[in-house]
Amino acid sequence: MTSKDTLTAGEERIFRPVETKRASEAIFEQIRDLIAKGGLKPGDRLPSERNMIEMFQRSRPTIREALRMLERAGYIRTVPGSNGAIVLPPNDKNLENSLADALSIGHISLDQLAEYRTASETVTAGWAALRRSEEDLRAMEQLLERMGRHLDDYEQYVDMDPDFHGLIARAAKNTVSVIFNRTFSKLNRDYMTSRMAEMDGERQRAMTRRVHQMHETIFTAIKAGDAEGASAAMRIHLTAFRDDLSQTGR
Amino acid sequence: MTSKDTLTAGEERIFRPVETKRASEAIFEQIRDLIAKGGLKPGDRLPSERNMIEMFQRSRPTIREALRMLERAGYIRTVPGSNGAIVLPPNDKNLENSLADALSIGHISLDQLAEYRTASETVTAGWAALRRSEEDLRAMEQLLERMGRHLDDYEQYVDMDPDFHGLIARAAKNTVSVIFNRTFSKLNRDYMTSRMAEMDGERQRAMTRRVHQMHETIFTAIKAGDAEGASAAMRIHLTAFRDDLSQTGR
DNA sequence: CGCTCACAACTGGTTTGACCAGTATAACAC
DNA sequence: GTGTTATACTGGTCAAACCAGTTGTGAGCG
Numbered sequence: 001m002t003s004k005d006t007l008t009a010g011e012e013r014i015f016r017p018v019e020t021k022r023a024s025e026a027i028f029e030q031i032r033d034l035i036a037k038g039g040l041k042p043g044d045r046l047p048s049e050r051n052m053i054e055m056f057q058r059s060r061p062t063i064r065e066a067l068r069m070l071e072r073a074g075y076i077r078t079v080p081g082s083n084g085a086i087v088l089p090p091n092d093k094n095l096e097n098s099l100a101d102a103l104s105i106g107h108i109s110l111d112q113l114a115e116y117r118t119a120s121e122t123v124t125a126g127w128a129a130l131r132r133s134e135e136d137l138r139a140m141e142q143l144l145e146r147m148g149r150h151l152d153d154y155e156q157y158v159d160m161d162p163d164f165h166g167l168i169a170r171a172a173k174n175t176v177s178v179i180f181n182r183t184f185s186k187l188n189r190d191y192m193t194s195r196m197a198e199m200d201g202e203r204q205r206a207m208t209r210r211v212h213q214m215h216e217t218i219f220t221a222i223k224a225g226d227a228e229g230a231s232a233a234m235r236i237h238l239t240a241f242r243d244d245l246s247q248t249g250r
Numbered sequence: 251m252t253s254k255d256t257l258t259a260g261e262e263r264i265f266r267p268v269e270t271k272r273a274s275e276a277i278f279e280q281i282r283d284l285i286a287k288g289g290l291k292p293g294d295r296l297p298s299e300r301n302m303i304e305m306f307q308r309s310r311p312t313i314r315e316a317l318r319m320l321e322r323a324g325y326i327r328t329v330p331g332s333n334g335a336i337v338l339p340p341n342d343k344n345l346e347n348s349l350a351d352a353l354s355i356g357h358i359s360l361d362q363l364a365e366y367r368t369a370s371e372t373v374t375a376g377w378a379a380l381r382r383s384e385e386d387l388r389a390m391e392q393l394l395e396r397m398g399r400h401l402d403d404y405e406q407y408v409d410m411d412p413d414f415h416g417l418i419a420r421a422a423k424n425t426v427s428v429i430f431n432r433t434f435s436k437l438n439r440d441y442m443t444s445r446m447a448e449m450d451g452e453r454q455r456a457m458t459r460r461v462h463q464m465h466e467t468i469f470t471a472i473k474a475g476d477a478e479g480a481s482a483a484m485r486i487h488l489t490a491f492r493d494d495l496s497q498t499g500r
Numbered sequence: 501c502g503c504t505c506a507c508a509a510c511t512g513g514t515t516t517g518a519c520c521a522g523t524a525t526a527a528c529a530c
Numbered sequence: 531g532t533g534t535t536a537t538a539c540t541g542g543t544c545a546a547a548c549c550a551g552t553t554g555t556g557a558g559c560g
Contacts (some may be wrong), residue, residue, distance in 0.1 A: 298510085298511060298512080299511080299512065300510090300511080300512095314512090314513085317512095328512070329511095329512080330511070330512045330513065331510090331511050331512065332511070332512085333510080333511060333512095334511085335512095
């Protein structure tokens with residue numbers, strides 16, 4: 001307050017942080033956006049570094065910094081000698097990895113993850129009931145039938161579980177659901193199998209059957225176009241499943 | 251099959267891919283591991299680039315490539331002039347960036363994103379109503395009051411909107427919600443402002459007021475511990491908001 | 501003595517030009 | 531045809547330099 005007319009620190013929220021672009025950052029964004037918008041499809045090649053020098057009017061180290069960023073973000077892969085970096089297919093590995101990182105660092109607890117997953121897939125199941133195509137239904141029915149043949153082999157069954165949930169996400173016609181679903185599935189899977197391995201055979205079989213029945217219920221609701229029912233069934237399924245697992249002790 | 255004793259292409263999964271390390275990659279891993287293992291804590295500074303030249307016995311461009319990767323991965327932040335890159339606290343931008351990247355690379359339409367966001371924040375609002383602390387309520391109330399003073403300046407208002415939703419996510423006590431919320435806000439923001447900029451002043455003000463009223467409603471429900479009400483209000487808010495924006499034409 | 505201010509010694513951002521070890525391709529010999 | 535070999539690329543790396551900005555320091559002022 002005693003300062004003349006200079007702004008002091010600790011100011012109100014009048015200013016937004018100014019983003020001073022690094023050249024490499026700008027190049028990164030340009031290429032990233034082009035890929036995201038489909039201007040560059042998976043398998044396509046970027047120009048060679050020396051060609052990009054002319055295109056971006058920037059030096060090679062600068063361009064290389066941008067390439068390293070793109071690489072880290074999972075957009076491209078560069079191999080020496082081979083002409084130009086290759087655009088990678090959309091891949092959730094990065095997402096899954098960073099989520100896994102956050103998990104291991106301990107910022108996200110398994111409980112919170114499970115809770116969010118339950119909510120997410122509950123909604124997704126509802127959408128699936130409204131939007132599933134005949135093709136979706138066929139795929140689910142087929143998978144369910146296959147899963148039904150493995151009721152006594154929980155490992156096999158658990159292996160296929162993510163696929164079933166994945167089909168639902170696909171049927172929901174929302175890409176965000178699909179991506180998150182895959183991430184959740186992957187993160188939960190190890191946990192799931194290890195917990196089930198602790199059970200005795202009797203319990204494993206009982207649980208597998210319970211799970212399968214819920215899957216059938218969910219499928220029936222989705223087939224009937226019953227969004228409410230599908231959501232409810234999914235919520236019960238995931239909640240019950242969580243309880244089942246946590247009962248195993250610890 | 252007819253080849254003598256040489257291995258043909260398309261071989262089985264006998265070999266693991268050999269990883270020929272780039273120098274910058276090796277440096278990246280060294281620093282990343284040091285940070286992950288706690289050898290470098292958030293707030294610490296890396297040595298200056300020129301110092302690292304001697305430590306790693308590598309040239310500056312090489313070291314800079316490693317720094318760009320670390321930056322992209324969310325481990326550090328570099329500011330010009332300031333001595334040495336700063337180690338960031340885990341989880342912060344890291345996850346959001348890879349989430350945003352993964353979302354944008356997956357060719358996700360804004361519609362789908364908005365739909366999922368609506369569902370996600372609806373659930374989150376419900377949790378917030380059940381779990382908000384006094385501190386959470388105070389923060390929301392304060393922010394709402396400040397926002398109420400900018401009803402005629404939609405730019406300012408829109409700027410604070412993500413903060414409000416962020417507070418709700420925080421109150422929901424689910425880290426996944428917080429992270430996703432931030433990601434959604436980030437992705438929606440540019441879109442939002444550009445759409446509102448197309449409106450005439452009258453409409454902007456009317457809309458800002460409508461939005462503010464919904465914010466108040468949501469807050470009231472959360473304060474009252476009314477999960478159903480909070481969820482419902484949030485759903486209405488986001489849905490109405492989407493409709494408002496899409497009316498703008500195109 | 502304490503404060504201010506200018507200057508030097510940094511910092512990160514960028515460029516240039518060069519070299520190396522590989523790869524792809526096309527011309528060549530067979 | 532097939533096999534070989536140049537050659538002209540590619541990415542990976544280095545060195546030295548410049549700029550614009552920050553930080554730290556110390557001289558000089560009050």
